[in-house]
Amino acid sequence: MxxxxxxxxxxxxxxxxxxxxxxxxxxxxxxxxxxxxxxxxxxxxxxxxxxxxxxxxxxxxxxxxxLKTLELVNRQTSSITNTQKFLFSTKDNKKIESVLIPDKDRNTLCISTQVGCPLDCKFCATGVMGFKRNLTSGEIVDQYLLTAKEIGKEKITNIVFMGMGEPLLNFENTIRAVEIFTHELTKGLSRKKITVSTAGIPHKIIELADRNLRIKLAFSLHSAFEDIRSKIMPINKKYSLKENLDALKYYAKKTKTRITFEYVMLKDINDRPDDIKALKKLCSQLPSKINVIPFNSIKHINPTGISAELDSTPYNKIKDFVEHLRKENLTVFIRDTQGDDIAAACGQLAIKHNS
Structure with a gap:
């Protein structure tokens, strides 16, 4: 107990x-x-x-x-996109954030699975803040429940495990939360409305496939080259892109779902013609789509090293990049920035002081 x-x-x-x-x-x-x-x-x-x-x-x-694992501390709303950021406090006074992203026909809640993150991806504010601990399954679920209670008549239609932390490094608690969200007694969400995002833990991707939850899986790719990916995502030195691709192929085949590749556009790092060719080759290996994401500044946490040097590919070049990919018969979407005015956009979640 x-x-x-x-x-x-x-x-x-x-x-x-x-x-x-x-x-x-x-x-x-x-x-x-x-x-x-x-x-x-x-x-x-x-x-x-x-x-x-x-x-x-x-x-x-x-x-x-x-019956309650978190307390709502603060709620901010973007004056530009109506994106909302929720700051929660745990019983041991750790702080985490969740983001509600409105769209035409859905409201997507981006939830966290860890206090901070141990992976240190150079383009992500959460990685820069470091890792404190895993969230319990109750703390994961309560982000959804407290947000749903707070927004009232608005309905959360989708959940993405893309907030703070690496979900597959908090595997059992993430799975337990998914099982609650999708339980037949819960008048909540279908499996098709839930996406888990991972930076790449291949043995856990395989285990997730074998759990037969058949939820959507997003893979933080950001480069189709091993050396570049290792530079901006240190986890690639431990678990190579090749290992992860083998695991993703297994997941796609076992669950009969399409993998989403997430691709943050970084100026002069992953936006070259060679990157287009490499993406075409990679995506030809399994059913997939690409979500292209403009890099969102993380200067609000005063990063150092490589993180401080990163810049976004100009938007017109992003559009050209996407068009070239589409000409190669790849399915590509641009995920427009939402909530960057309140540091709630993709890669911006971080707590400066977290005891």
Whole structure:
């Protein structure tokens, strides 16, 4: 049983574990389904709100358990795109961020899986801030629940695990969160509306495929050349692009899904004609599409070294780059920058002081 401050964290428990919990306190196991419904459909954070529990059980839940893992500290809204950034605090006073991105027919919530990130990708503010700890499954799920509660009638239609951290380095908690989001008792999201993004942990990509969740997978590519990728993404020195491509092919075949390659445009680094040729060769190996992303400045965290030298490819050159890729019969989209005025755009999430 998972406890913090001597209280059981109910959102860190699966439905089967909730059944065991209720049996252990002398309650029928069907209470687990009832609680699951109140937590994830009615979005309650207080045992007293669970109306079909007897008073004594509500009091016991409040006394011995936690129904809320995070506190909302701040909410910012972009005056340009209406993108919203949510700052949350954990029970041990760590800070994390989530971003709600509006579009014509959907609202996508970008959620975090770690406090900071250990991978140190040079174009990412989160990597520069370093790594503190993994989030629990409850802390991952509560980003969704607290945001949904906060925005009211607006509906979150999609979730992307693209916030702070590398989801596959917090594998079990990420999987548990996905299983809650997609559970048949949860009136939430289909598997097709959930995307996990990874910088490339090949054995975990294979394990994710074997879990048969069939969620979408995005791969942070950013260069089709091993040496350049190693320069801007140190994880490539440990897990090569070739190893990851083998794992991605396995994932695409096993799950019958298309891989999304994420590609941040960096001036004079990955925007050359040779990069177009290399991308064509790479994408021909598996069903895929490319999301081209203008580099968003991370100067708000005062980076040093390579990170301080990076600049975005000019937008007109990005469009030319994309057109050349499309002429090669590749499926390519430009992910327009949203929320950079509140440091909420792709690669900008970071907390300067995180104890």
């Amino acid at each position: 998972i406890k913090k401050n001597n209280k059981i964290q109910l959102k860190d428990l699966s439905l089967l574990e909730l059944r065991d919990f209720f049996i252990s306190i002398g309650e029928p196991k069907y209470r687990a389904e009832q609680l699951f419904n109140w937590l994830y459909n009615h979005i309650v954070f207080d045992g007293n709100e669970i109306k079909n529990f007897p008073k004594a059980l509500r009091e016991k839940i409040n006394e011995e358990c936690e």
